[in-house]
Amino acid sequence: MCALALLTRFPFPAPSPCGPSLALRHSLSSSSLPCSPPAPLLLLAPRPLPRHRPCFSVFCSSSAPSPMDPLSFLSIHKDFLRHASSQFPLPPGVKFSYGTAGFRTDAALLPSTIFRMGVLAALRSICTQAVTGLMITASHNPVHENGVKLVDPSGGMLAVSWESYSDLLANAPDEDDFIQVVEHIVINEKIQRKGKTGEMVYLGRDTRPSGASLLEAALKGVEAVRGVQAQDMGILTTPQLHWMVRCSNRRVPATESDYFKTLSRAFSILSGLRPAGYGEPTVFENLIVDAANGVGAEKLLQLLKITPSLRLQVRNSGFEGEGLLNDGVGADFVQKEKIPPRGFEVLSDNLKRCASLDGDADRLVYFYMSSMSQTDQISPSLQLLDGDKIATLFASYIMDQIQILRGTSSFSAVTNPNASIPGFGTVKVAVIQTAYANGASTKYIKQVLGLEVAVTPTGVKHLHKRAAQYDVGIYFEANGHGTFLFSDNFLQWLQEVASQKEKGEVCQAATRLLAVSEMVNQAVGDALSGILMVETVLQYRNWSLQQWNAMYTDLPSRQLKVKVADRSVIQTTEAETKVASPPALQAAIDSAVEKYEGGRAFVRPSGTEDVVRVYAEAQTQKIADSLAREVAIQVFQLGGGIGEMP
Numbered sequence: 001m002c003a004l005a006l007l008t009r010f011p012f013p014a015p016s017p018c019g020p021s022l023a024l025r026h027s028l029s030s031s032s033l034p035c036s037p038p039a040p041l042l043l044l045a046p047r048p049l050p051r052h053r054p055c056f057s058v059f060c061s062s063s064a065p066s067p068m069d070p071l072s073f074l075s076i077h078k079d080f081l082r083h084a085s086s087q088f089p090l091p092p093g094v095k096f097s098y099g100t101a102g103f104r105t106d107a108a109l110l111p112s113t114i115f116r117m118g119v120l121a122a123l124r125s126i127c128t129q130a131v132t133g134l135m136i137t138a139s140h141n142p143v144h145e146n147g148v149k150l151v152d153p154s155g156g157m158l159a160v161s162w163e164s165y166s167d168l169l170a171n172a173p174d175e176d177d178f179i180q181v182v183e184h185i186v187i188n189e190k191i192q193r194k195g196k197t198g199e200m201v202y203l204g205r206d207t208r209p210s211g212a213s214l215l216e217a218a219l220k221g222v223e224a225v226r227g228v229q230a231q232d233m234g235i236l237t238t239p240q241l242h243w244m245v246r247c248s249n250r251r252v253p254a255t256e257s258d259y260f261k262t263l264s265r266a267f268s269i270l271s272g273l274r275p276a277g278y279g280e281p282t283v284f285e286n287l288i289v290d291a292a293n294g295v296g297a298e299k300l301l302q303l304l305k306i307t308p309s310l311r312l313q314v315r316n317s318g319f320e321g322e323g324l325l326n327d328g329v330g331a332d333f334v335q336k337e338k339i340p341p342r343g344f345e346v347l348s349d350n351l352k353r354c355a356s357l358d359g360d361a362d363r364l365v366y367f368y369m370s371s372m373s374q375t376d377q378i379s380p381s382l383q384l385l386d387g388d389k390i391a392t393l394f395a396s397y398i399m400d401q402i403q404i405l406r407g408t409s410s411f412s413a414v415t416n417p418n419a420s421i422p423g424f425g426t427v428k429v430a431v432i433q434t435a436y437a438n439g440a441s442t443k444y445i446k447q448v449l450g451l452e453v454a455v456t457p458t459g460v461k462h463l464h465k466r467a468a469q470y471d472v473g474i475y476f477e478a479n480g481h482g483t484f485l486f487s488d489n490f491l492q493w494l495q496e497v498a499s500q501k502e503k504g505e506v507c508q509a510a511t512r513l514l515a516v517s518e519m520v521n522q523a524v525g526d527a528l529s530g531i532l533m534v535e536t537v538l539q540y541r542n543w544s545l546q547q548w549n550a551m552y553t554d555l556p557s558r559q560l561k562v563k564v565a566d567r568s569v570i571q572t573t574e575a576e577t578k579v580a581s582p583p584a585l586q587a588a589i590d591s592a593v594e595k596y597e598g599g600r601a602f603v604r605p606s607g608t609e610d611v612v613r614v615y616a617e618a619q620t621q622k623i624a625d626s627l628a629r630e631v632a633i634q635v636f637q638l639g640g641g642i643g644e645m646p
């Protein structure tokens with residue numbers, strides 16, 4: 001295919017700032033920009049620009065690797081790659097987008113995308129000279145769908161700067177275009193082979209029936225990049241694969257069995273380190289876990305086998321075809337619908353300690369049923385302990401330990417996060433939330449725990465990055481996806497203190513935090529390690545779910561979705577809490593909010609569905625409902641609503 005034909009087909013992104021062997025030197029709309037020294041014209045391609053402004057860019061190179069034959073320079077055989085990709089043709093009429101959490105769509109449409117992501121994961125591995133990962137899952141989506149996410153060497157999500165490559169690769173119409181995109185990535189990222197042996201991609205999948213054949217496609221993609229090894233890690237939860245990639249690159253034991261052993265060992269250490277002053281440990285009733293008929297069921301049972309002190313039962317396991325994945329079950333269902341998952345209704349009286357995972361076990365919510373008086377009759381209602389409640393519980397536990405490290409063994413109502421720990425200095429602790437966090441949680445964290453709250457846009461990749469800036473960064477989305485991270489500096493200091501037995505309580509608190517840092521997945525949110533952590537804190541405090549729930553009362557809230565012709569017309573700012581465009585919309589939201597004391601509302605285009613999301617909270621449910629509706633109408637009117645008016 002000639003370069004000109006490609007012109008109209010690929011919106012190549014600007015070269016990466018981290019590997020600028022090719023510089024964007026020239027565009028037809030600004031052709032006077034110098035390209036100095038003159039460099040060979042390599043590729044003529046359109047770049048993403050504001051709409052209605054046709055413009056093309058010239059990528060040019062001035063340094064090695066050999067720009068004219070980048071693949072053979074890497075010992076990648078072009079014909080082999082072309083032949084392999086021809087086995088996985090692009091389905092017609094589909095536009096793929098990496099989105100907030102990877103590609104997700106009907107499984108039948110995915111083989112080409114997953115083959116190509118295998119290639120990308122292999123290129124990322126060569127580029128970073130480290131193990132990368134590829135997970136086949138569609139999380140809480142229906143069973144006929146599937147998806148793929150890439151894991152970076154740190155164990156976190158794929159670097160945002162590489163997301164545009166995944167879109168280009170996934171949408172390349174044929175083999176020649178595909179090869180051109182691969183070449184573009186190799187040159188743009190200055191990828192070179194360093195002759196090391198670390199070029200490896202770990203592959204994992206959840207329990208979806210389509211997973212096995214899609215994994216084959218991924219395997220072929222990795223193998224098409226000769227020299228990079230693919231390792232099939234089997235059926236896993238998403239967080240397990242992230243954990244394995246992270247551990248492998250840190251040169252620590254990284255098998256699935258190591259994962260279970262690490263979590264279990266840390267849980268046992270923590271169970272044996274209850275403080276004096278909270279009374280004799282209560283023998284809790286078993287936790288009943290709704291596993292969304294997904295991969296979490298089998299994995300929880302494996303964890304249970306080696307952790308006898310963990311008291312739980314698994315329901316909605318999906319074993320032997322019983323129950324459909326994510327169908328009326330799971331964390332997303334429970335959090336959104338606020339009703340018990342399928343299979344739990346009959347047990348209403350015993351539902352005192354329950355939790356729900358999502359389909360790939362990276363989200364976790366807790367709940368219990370309480371009898372509430374509704375008009376003239378008593379009916380059970382679901383009390384949800386969502387990601388905000390989990391973050392608050394964890395933050396309060398961390399502050400408890402920090403108080404002890406400071407030499408104050410009792411947990412005072414208001415802590416001072418700036419007070420330093422003798423021997424360490426100021427320990428920076430923060431909770432990272434999104435705009436969807438319930439206002440009551442934010443108030444509690446700031447006013448009662450005295451902690452900083454940072455707000456990022458929606459999507460775990462944003463929260464994780466921010467959390468990594470603190471000594472302890474706790475992040476959760478309200479939907480139950482989150483974890484907390486420790487800085488290496490703080491961990492190193494804790495190691496020293498934990499080895500000084502004579503320090504008594506202080507040594508114990510350091511030992512606890514070290515165990516917590518092993519148990520809580522440092523790569524990504526993990527429902528299994530989340531359960532262990534919640535159970536640890538509840539045991540430590542001797543708390544029932546009711547006592548935990550009483551930390552603060554959620555403000556009533558309402559979420560709505562509005563269909564508009566083009567959701568990209570809504571642009572937001574200030575971590576998605578304000579609308580930048582159309583400007584009249586923010587003014588309309590402000591005047592709606594002003595009518596209700598303590599009200600809050602914001603809107604943003606969804607990154608995973610073709611809708612604009614509306615969120616409102618207020619002092620009563622009725623007001624939250626009216627405010628949400630009022631704002632939804634404004635979105636409809638000012639944002640090009642289609643279909644029925646909300």
Ligand SMILES: CC(=O)N[C@H]1[C@@H](OP(=O)(O)O)O[C@H](CO)[C@@H](O)[C@@H]1O
Binds near residue numbers: 101436459477605608
């Ligand atoms: C309000 C909400 O729950 N949004 C979810 C949802 O994103 P949207 O961009 O809102 O569609 O899916 C994301 C990926 O799972 C998750 O990170 C996020 O929290």
Ligand SMILES: [Mg+2]
Binds near residue numbers: 139140359360
């Ligand atoms: Mg998930």
